[in-house]
Amino acid sequence: MSEEKKTHKWEMVIDLDRCTGCEACVVACHAENNVRISGEDEAAQGRAINWIRIERYWEGEYPDVRTRFMPVLCQHCDDAPCEPVCPVYASYHTPEGLNAQVYNRCIGVRYCGNNCPYTARQFNWFDPHWDEPLAEQLNPDVTVRQNGIMEKCTFCVQRIRQGKERAEKEGRPVRDGDITPACVQTCPTSALVFGDRRDPDSRVSKLARQDRAFHLLESVGTHPAVTYLKRLT
Amino acid sequence: MRPVTEHEMTVRALFKPSVYLESLVAKLRDAGVPEDAVEILSPLPLHKAALLRPARVPLHVITIIAGVVGISLGVMVAGGTALLYPIVTGEKPIVAPPVLGIIAFETMMLVAIVTTFVTMLVRIRSESRNAAERDPRIDDGFIEVILSLPTDSARFEMVRDLLQQTGALEIRHRHPTPSVPHGAEREGRVTAAVLVAAWSLCGMQACSRDMQEQPSYQPQEAPRLHSPVGSVPRESRSVLKSLPTQQLVDEGAGLFRINCSHCHGMDGTGNGLVIAYLKEKPTDLLAPDVQALSEAALYDTVTYGRSVDGRDVMPPFKGEMSAEERRSVVMYVKSLSQP
Amino acid sequence: MEQEDRHWERIPKINHELLAPLLVTHWTYFLLIGVLACLVAAGAGAWTYQVQTGIGQTNLHPPIFWAVYIASFIFWVGASHSGTFISGVLRLTKAEWRRPVTRIAELMTFISLIIATLFVFYHLGRVWRWYYLIPYPNQREMWPNFRSPLMWDATAVFTYATASTIYLYLPLIPDFALLRERIGGWRKPLYRVLSLGWTGTQNQWQILETAMRIITPLIVMVMISVHSIVGWDFGVSLVPAWHSTIFAPYFVVGAVHSGMGLVAIGLYVLRKIYRLDDYITPEHFDKLAKLMLVTTLSLAYLYFAELLTIWYANIPDHMWVVDALLTGPFAVPFWFMATCIYILPLATLTNPAFRQWPLGVMIIGVLINIGMYIERVLILVPPLSYPRLPFNWGSYFPSWVEMTIIVGSLALAVLLYALAVKIVPVISIWEEKE
Incomplete structure (x- = not known):
């Protein structure tokens, strides 16, 4: 299977023991991916769009309360429930294991959003808007999505493309650490690690093999590409 | 019903619903009137009607054939299109048998029902009598028997007597004019319109231009945020190294090839590829008066372009090249005169 | 039917009485049309507003991506089962009492399907790209994804709409021929085309x-397959309390249940307005009420089977939904719904004297339809409100845009019916003669 070795399988590891819940990843993702700013009113309605969010859970009873943080983003499932339900192929699986969303195909039936057990998919309820001069900081490599379509984490596919193209130009294979999505790059505690799971020596492969590893909602059988690490106490 | 010819006449008899049609038809047959020349019009289906000429192909056979066609249509649509454009979604197979079953069931029903309906329409129309012949009293519960007879007065008399004996309330006869097929032209036009619409559909694009205009800053787009008037680049000309290094000149040569050579030519003599289309010949950069210009003057020309008599003959390169790049181009132009 | 058994002498009377609704128009009819047209205009305005500004005019938000539009779609597809069931199943079983009822029910099927299709369009995020759902050859060689249950749905609803239009039309042909003879004016050319030279x-x-x-x-x-597929839209998903094998039969029975209710309403109203007491008798209401009783019991049985399996297995994700329904935030609509579609029909329709009372059967029909609408919303909203990661739980109540569109569509259905009554005889004339 030499052909298979050539393609990558992009995966992420999230170390919950390292996550401090600072939400730097959320901000970085907003900046990198032109995620629309929803504003106060829409956020109150539950419509704030986040491609990655920090889920916060409380443990114990007052005063012995502990906070648990869990960053959740699109899990890029191998058997993604969101993909086959799309009637127009807006949601499909790339050969590199990404769960891609084709904005131009999407007609907004929103079945994928319902069928995602992680509620990772977000919908554009209105046309996006940025106050001047905020529009000037928009990333030209990422499409600004219009009203009426679904969107979600892409694992910063534009950065993956860039990394692969640079490596090709320099005539070398993509090295581990060449490609970092915005959230991974920003994480101050390096709780997020990204890489090629087909490469057994990549950091992501090594971490995912640890016995702390688990998948979110593993029982649903979606085979997520995001592995969480958590020490059992 | 066989077509009515010019040598025939139509006899119409109106009966009460209690008429015993079977014996009437039998009597007519004995009198030499063939069964297919007899037509019975009624406001209700007469299940015991004597004459029913069965169609050549029974309707249910057509329905079954159409159903099979529908199944293959469904398999083609659901499986064939998936194979034509195989897109991986989740771990579902490209051609999934349960999906084929569901879609094929629906298309089977669709094609079967529509075909049955259309066949029925065609047959109803072909069995239709001229509506003007129809007695409106039929709707109030009478039965009309229509006979097509050869124009022969003796036989007509006999048939009329026969009908009267059976209890006809009223008997009329006339020589019909062959009916002219109507509406064919309009139907043709409708068909043509449908075909044209279907053909134009084939050229349709499956992509939208919905998100084509992006608010983000795009490559090749004119700069949006301009520096205020009079501001100086942080790395301005004065702070740049004054001596042209070979590296700077080489970089300038590359930029010259990209930005300048199509007009000024690869060697700078002004014989670029596009001069045939220019009204104003580009300047020969090797000319002594050009080479005599100062670096600053050349830099300004590259930056702001040049205009002769109010017409722009050379565009500004402020947007295309940075200050440093423009300077390296100037270095290269200066180096052209050196051997 | 033996020819000798027929009462041919009744035919002129039947003609006269059944054509009357098409010929005589009371001034209140125009008033009704006017009011309905205003409501339809309001709904159209709300939809235009929603398309212009964004689907955000609804109160949808993650994790509730589907709500009342889809609930209405299910409801109207369900309502369309009225005609097919009454006229299809009863024609198959040769139940003679169906004769005056079939046309009323078939017209409902036809109009319900138009309204149901509209709701798909209200729901789409980019409705102007709806044609991506059609398998048409195009330059990109892109086809729709038939692995999606929504494509099964589109195929099935299209088949069903086509078939039920044909099914409405077939027994109309002889009637159109009669109308061609009897009615002049603007309708004459229409009937001439529609009667196909009959x-x-x-x-x-x-x-x-x-x-x-x-x-x-x-x-x-086709009828059974259509609502099964609508049920599978939910059944094949991963959403807790949707993912269930019982959904397909449950949806079919539920659809027939609400369809019966609608037929009861239609029968009562048309009988009252057009004085069709000779044709639609308490006997018909009695038969209809018995069918409603059957669907009530079947539906209650299926509902119990579904809730029991979830309750006993006690899987947390599923139990959140059931708890929310039985005792939680959705308890009030849930028990109201249960009263409307199970308890009241069972309490009343089991009484033979009640079944002979047209007004009573009609009221039960109204209650069943209100209850079934709530039931559709409850199928959608509570399971979506409790996704597996509790961080994302939400709740939902429709916005004014959604409500205006729903009311406007209901008005459109009634309006279409009122207009159809002036073109199509509400009782199949030739079948009644037979």
Whole structure:
């Protein structure tokens, strides 16, 4: 299977023991991916769009309360429930294991959003808007999505493309650490690690093999590409 | 019903619903009137009607054939299109048998029902009598028997007597004019319109231009945020190294090839590829008066372009090249005169 | 039916009485049309507003991506089962009492399907790209994804709409021929086209009856498949309390249940307005009420089976939903719904005297439809409100745009029915003569 070795399988590891819940990843993702700013009113309605969010859970009873943080983003499932339900192929699986969303195909039936057990998919309820001069900081490599379509984490596919193209130009294979999505790059505690799971020596492969590893909602059988690490106490 | 010819006449008899049609038809047959020349019009289906000429192909056979066609249509649509454009979604197979079953069931029903309906329409129309012949009293519960007879007065008399004996309330006869097929032209036009619409559909694009205009800053787009008037680049000309290094000149040569050579030519003599289309010949950069210009003057020309008599003959390169790049181009132009 | 058994002498009377609704128009009819048109205009305005500004005019938000539009879609597809069931199944079983009821029910099927299709369009995020759902050849060689249950749905609803239009039309052909003779004015050319040159020759009768005999069982199968597929839209998903094998039969029975209720309403109203007491008798209401009783019991049985399996297995993700329904935030609508569609019909329709009371049966029909609408919303909203990661739980109540569109669509359905009554005889004239 030499052909298979050539393609990558992009995966992420999230170390919950390292996550401090600072939400730097959320901000970085907003900046990198032109995620629309929803504003106060829409956020109150539950419509704030986040491609990655920090889920916060409380443990114990007052005063012995502990906070648990869990960053959740699109899990890029191998058997993604969101993909086959799309009637127009807006949601499909790339050969590199990404769960891609084709904005131009999407007609907004929103079945994928319902069928995602992680509620990772977000919908554009209105046309996006940025106050001047905020529009000037928009990333030209990422499409600004219009009203009426679904969107979600892409694992910063534009950065993956860039990394692969640079490596090709320099005539070398993509090295581990060449490609970092915005959230991974920003994480101050390096709780997020990204890489090629087909490469057994990549950091992501090594971490995912640890016995702390688990998948979110593993029982649903979606085979997520995001592995969480958590020490059992 | 066989077509009515010019040598025939139509006899119409109106009966009460209690008429015993079977014996009437039998009597007519004995009198030499063939069964297919007899037509019975009624406001209700007469299940015991004597004459029913069965169609050549029974309707249910057509329905079954159409159903099979529908199944293959469904398999083609659901499986064939998936194979034509195989897109991986989740771990579902490209051609999934349960999906084929569901879609094929629906298309089977669709094609079967529509075909049955259309066949029925065609047959109803072909069995239709001229509506003007129809007695409106039929709707109030009478039965009309229509006979097509050869124009022969003796036989007509006999048939009329026969009908009267059976209890006809009223008997009329006339020589019909062959009916002219109507509406064919309009139907043709409708068909043509449908075909044209279907053909134009084939050229349709499956992509939208919905998100084509992006608010983000795009490559090749004119700069949006301009520096205020009079501001100086942080790395301005004065702070740049004054001596042209070979590296700077080489970089300038590359930029010259990209930005300048199509007009000024690869060697700078002004014989670029596009001069045939220019009204104003580009300047020969090797000319002594050009080479005599100062670096600053050349830099300004590259930056702001040049205009002769109010017409722009050379565009500004402020947007295309940075200050440093423009300077390296100037270095290269200066180096052209050196051997 | 033996020819000798027929009462041919009644035919002129039937003609006269059943054509009257098409010929005589009371001034209140125009008032009704006016009011309905205003409501439809309001709904159209709300939809335009929603398309212009964004689907955000609804109160949808993650994790509730589907709500009342889809609930209305299910409801109206369900309502369309009225005609097919009454006229299809009863024609198959040769139940003679169906005769005056079929046309009323078939018209409902036809109009319900138009309204149901509209709701798909209200729901789409980019409705101007709806044609991506059609498998048409195009430059990109892109086809729709038939692995998606929504494509099954689109195929099935299209088949069903086509088939039920044909099914409505078939027994109309002889009636159109009658109307062609009896009604002049602007409707004359219409009837001339629609009657297809029907003259009533014996071969025409035979072809028509054969076609109806063939199409009737087919359309009953299509009817069952359509609501099964609508049920599978939910059943095949991963959403807790949707993912259930019982959804397909449950949806079919539920659809027939609400369809019966609608027929009861239609029968009562038309009988009252057009004084069709000679044709639609308490006997008909009695038969209809018995059918409603059957669907009530079947539906209650299926509902119990579903809740019991979830409750006993006690899987947390599923139990959140059931708890929310039985005792939680959705308890009030849930128990109201249960009262409307199970308890009241069972309490009343089991009484033979009640079944003979047209007004009572009609009221139960209204209650069943209100209850079934709430039931559709409860199928959608509570399971979506409790996704597996509790961080994302949400709740939902429709916005004014959604409500205006729903009311406007209901008005459109009634308006279409009121207009259709002036073109189509509400009781199949020739079948009644027979």
